Amino acid sequence: MNYQGLADEVIAGMSINQTTADQLINISDADIFPLLVAANRLRQHYKGNRVKFCAIVNAKSGRCSENCSFCAQSAHYQTACQVYPLMTKTEMADNAKAAEKNMSATCFSIVTAGKTVHADQEIAAIGSAVETIARETNLNRCVSLGTLNSEQIKGLKTAGLKRLHHNLETAKSFFAQVCTTHTYEERLATIKLAQAEGLEICSGGIFGLGETPAQRVELAFTLRELNVNSVPINILNPVPGTPAAANHHPLSPFAVLKLIAVYRFILPAKDIGLFGGREKALGSLQPFMFIAGANVTLVGDYLTTKGQSSDKDLQMIKDLGLKIDYV
Ligand code: SF4
Secondary structure (H helix, E strand, O other): OOOOHHHHHHHHHOOOOHHHHHHHOOOHHHHHHHHHHHHOOOOOOOOOOOOEEOOOOOOOOOOOOOOOOOOOOEEOOOOOOOEEOOOOOHHHHHHHHHHHHOOOOOOOEEEEEEOEOOOOOHHHHHHHHHHHHHHOOOOOOOOOOOOOOHHHHHHHHHHHHOOEEOOEOOOOOHHHHOOOOOHHHHHHHHHHHHHHOOEEEOOOEEEEOOOOOOHHHHHHHHHHHHOEEEHHHHEEEOOOOOOOHHHHOOOHHHHHHHHHHHHHHHHOOOEEEEOOHHHHHHHHHOOHHOOOOOOOOOOOOOOOOOOOOHHHHHHHHHOOOOOOOOO
């Protein structure tokens, strides 16, 4: 396949179709470098040499009613995950300030376990933390709180929220094998509600659950249709006790790079990031995530697993000649 020619067509405004995307994600490992070079050209065209660093705080952990097969925080599984109630608004804001100061984060997300945040006082505390972050940092403000209604979204937006994170997790055709306690349609509804209120959307998925390459592509096309702003790609870092750990389908480093590159072809102008599991999934090939088309990554720790030190991340982007894109 002529990858450079395909990149030319994308830059000229053409959208690649699902058949081409399926071919791209299934190329042989021997063909991967020309694909990466073409995806890198797309990244440079749309994003220049700027990358974004997202950071998160797990503000309320564990005892979730849902049964997402990969999640250490689900009450359905026996894991060693920490369980604690919502942090105070000061703790949440202090985590954001530390992420900006110590990790050069450009975006910060307050994440809570659970299908939704029911309690008004919890939403009020999160809103108050968002207000402080908006006032005292230059961070882009994001939350990941599960299902939300429009009143809650409006209140958080008034407090200074810019972006909602709400992963679709996987393709619609595979979702029932990942979660049975809520539907794909519920996830789509929250995204559409937040878009209607004017929030940016960060939504992606987790891979290595047994989905096929065609289902990885299917998710990217759903995200394109939804016109989300940012797409986090997570690679399963299996947590003992979860069904996904017992049924892990690991992706090779090249499979991860092909996935990122194909997402860059399908969603050329969007922010695309390799988030959870990147250290284990790519190992010594981590810098190649940017060559494959990523322009965002998650710094610091993940929700329930450790990330590499931010010094290493800063050195990696410096060595690649990239710069942090401060908001
Ligand atoms: S992914 Fe979210 S909704 Fe699913 S079990 Fe984990 S915390 Fe609950």
